Amino acid sequence: MREQDFERLFERARRRAVRHPRVFRALVTVRATAGVGFVVLLGAVGVLMIGWALAPLFDEGLHEAPLLTVLQATVAIPALHLAQVVSRMLRGRFPPPDGLALHRDEAPALFDLLERLRRRFGTPPIHTVCITGELNAAITQRPNRFCGLPMRNTLVMGLPLALATSPRQFVAVLAHEFGHLRRQRVALGGLGCYLRALWHQVLENMESVASPLQPVFTYITEIETPLYCAESLVLSHLDELEADACAAEVVGxxxxxxxxxxxxxxxxxxxxxxxxxxxxxxxxxxxxxxxxxxxxxxxxxxxxxxxxxxxxxxxxxxxxxxxxxxxxxxxxxxxxxxxxxxxxxxxxxxxxAARRFLGEVVGQLASDLDQQWWQGQQRTWRKRHWEVSRALGKIAKLESEGQQLGVSERLELALLVERYAGDRDPLSVYRELMPQAPGRPDALLAMGRLLLSRGDPTGVAYLRRAIREDDAVGLQAAALLIEHYEDSGIGAAARPYRKRLGKLVRQAQLVQEALDAPLDALRSLPPGLEMHELRALVRDIRRHDAIRRAYVVRRRCDLAPRWRAYILVLCVERHMADALGDAAQEIESGITIPGLWRVTTVVVDGAEEAALCEVRGARFFSRKDGAVRV
Structure with a gap:
């Protein structure tokens, strides 16, 4: 569904909610309950059909009418499939609240505050308190594990929230959360919230479940999902405003x-x-x-x-x-x-508020959250440190050569400074480069982007030249020009670039089809990359020990001949091919060389690598020495 159509659904639902908020909430809950009930009914029908189909096998029907009994028993096959489909659709992903459990003896002041607010608002008690690293607070409700009722209430509170607010502000935030509990008495209360969330999950599962009934499920989701999402979004806004009103009655x-x-x-x-x-x-x-x-x-x-x-x-x-x-x-x-x-x-x-309500446990909570954060970030952190250290070393080496640098090396220096040397101005490096490479599309794009980001309109001229020089770079340049003109309030000036952007997007789709074709389906051409571009690829590849060799080839699309489209092929051992999928995606997302790129993996010494060896200049990396090989 288009965004404009969804906005119209949202606006219609909002008008209904403003006129009759209680009725609107009740109707949305009834809608979710009916949807979940319909799916449960389908499952019940499947179970009853299984029982009916298999019943003659246990009451001597097989001896009296064997053929009819066998035919009846075959009905159990589609019935069993229906029951399995329903179980998959009802499989909700509602993990328990994540965070550090906080007990009453660790923060008695906080629990006393929660009890006072509970009495003031007349809500059920808070059963569990979890501390997270988010600047937020929420009270989550989950059905009881055994009978569904009563609901279990958990306060999920971020330590940054207590650090960022005064005691009075902190009480006001908690009052807002208790306002949610108070308002949830309407339309089945917390159980209604759970049913609405479950129906949303069922709609998502309907779209992905594999079944002969998929056309029916697709028809249901195409009609129900946009409407229900719009109503849920309006209901979310309504809940927030009503919780604010409840809290204002208590704290002001x-x-x-x-x-x-x-x-x-x-x-x-x-x-x-x-x-x-x-x-x-x-x-x-x-x-x-x-x-x-x-x-x-x-x-x-x-x-x-x-x-x-x-x-x-x-x-x-x-x-x-x-x-x-x-x-x-x-x-x-x-x-x-x-x-x-x-x-x-x-x-x-x-x-x-942390000092007032959490007391001495703040230090331990901060230490535990820091430890969790470091365990999750340690690998990425050290990889970034290694990458920056190598890049800064390369910058120092290039700068030591001074005036002896060629155009390719100066462009590499500019790219490294922009990406890794945050304390330096990359614009000055690009300015030194432009007289030597006035027509380089990637340098023109960088100059235009940096100038416009600083409010300098002279960047427009660089972007216009980049559009003329290269189509792949022109796609980005056209988008930047459109954004610049719209932000400047002169959208009419962006009209020719919107037309140009549309043409380039269509060409990009054709080029992408050529990239997605199998390696042996189309002819691969020598890449024609410069040395600094190959070195940039090597920097990304060398970190992954499983990659033995790497090739890069160019694909040509006759309908878009000016486009630069490349396939980066990583050769790995057979047992590592599947495990390297995430690494290939990471490498592809980090490529800054202009053009469209596809990164794929093949088995070392296989037929696909043999075909790549025939392309002149394709192989550029080997694990044997870890160096650029052209």
Missing amino acids: AKRLGEALAEIALKHRFLADDYWAKVYAQANHSERPSILPYRHMAAALRAGFDRQAFADWFDALGHEQSDESRLSTHPSLRTRVHALGLEVPGEGASTDN
Whole structure:
């Protein structure tokens, strides 16, 4: 379904929800319950058919009418298939909440707060508290393992949330979550939420289950999935606004608005600034010296400019991404205005909720979360450190040659500086390169992209030249020009580039078909890559010990002759072919050489490698010496 059609469904559902919110929630729940019930009924029919088909085998029917009994028994085969299909469709993936379990004796102040809020809101108790590394909080409900009722409630709370908010703001956030529990009394309460989630899962399973009934299931999902997703999205917005209203009755609209804005501000700071600096340590250190959760409180106290608060909130009204109606939550501005506030107040407390409600256990929680984070990031971190170290060494070597560098080496230097030397300006390196290579499409693209990212309109000329020089690079250049003109408010100027982009996309599809063809189906041509481009491929390949040799060939599409299309072939031992699939995808996603690329694996010394050996200049890497071989 097109995005415009889905937006129309969303808008119609939103209007119904605004007029009759309780009725809307009840109808969506009934719709989900009926859908799940229909699937369960299909399963029951399958089981009953199995029983009917096999019953004569156990009541002497086989002796009285053997032929009829055998024919009747064959009905059990499609019935069994139907029961299996239904079991697969009802197989919901609802893992238990992930996080560190927190017990009452570890944080008595937090559990006392939860009990006071439970009594104030009149909700069921919180059975479990889990601490995660997210700047968020949620109360999840799962049916009882044995009878389904009563529901078990788990508070999933991020340690960053307690570090980022004052005690008053923290109480307001928890009040919002208890507001969800209070509102869920409507339409079967938490069980209704579970049924709605289960129906969404069933619809997803219908699309993937293999069965002769697949055309019927496809017809159902094509009609039901967009409508139900639109209604669920509206219901999600409605739940958030109603939970805000419930919380405002207890803690006050002003305090809740202040908490919502404070969390949004600090979420942006952590995502855009703090985590980027944490991961930037991999460029110069094998292990992080700043541990993300141990040092987060200090970073939140001093790491961002609070003077930008009012300007940032005012800018939200002009940011399409933050105001998108199709996100799972209403925008911050919508929520604040629904509370009757124009602009939320600014939090001024220097204390944080972690110190008040978690006490001494904060250090242990931060240490455990840091350990989990490092276990998940250790391999990627060290790989990044190795990659950056080699690249910086290559940069130093190239710069030591000074004026003796050729065009190919200067372009390699510019690419390395842009990708790995974050403290240096790559634009200056590209400027030095342009007089020597005025028509290089990749250099033109880089110049245009960097200039436009800095608000310099002279980048437009470079992108226009890149479109004329190379179609593969022109695809990216046209997209950048369209984005630039639309952001500048002159969308009419982007019209010829939209037409050009459409043509290039169609050509790209034809070239992709040529790339996807088997290696022996079409003629492979010498790659014609420069030395610095081959070295870049070697840097990505050398990290994977299973790769014995590597070849690169060029594919030509007669309907798009200007396109650069390459196949990178990795030769591995037979027993390693399947295990290298993820590595091949990783290498393909990391290739920066202009053109379309396909990375595939073949068996060492097989017939496919023998065919590649006949292409002049195709082999460029061998594990024997790990060097570029042309």
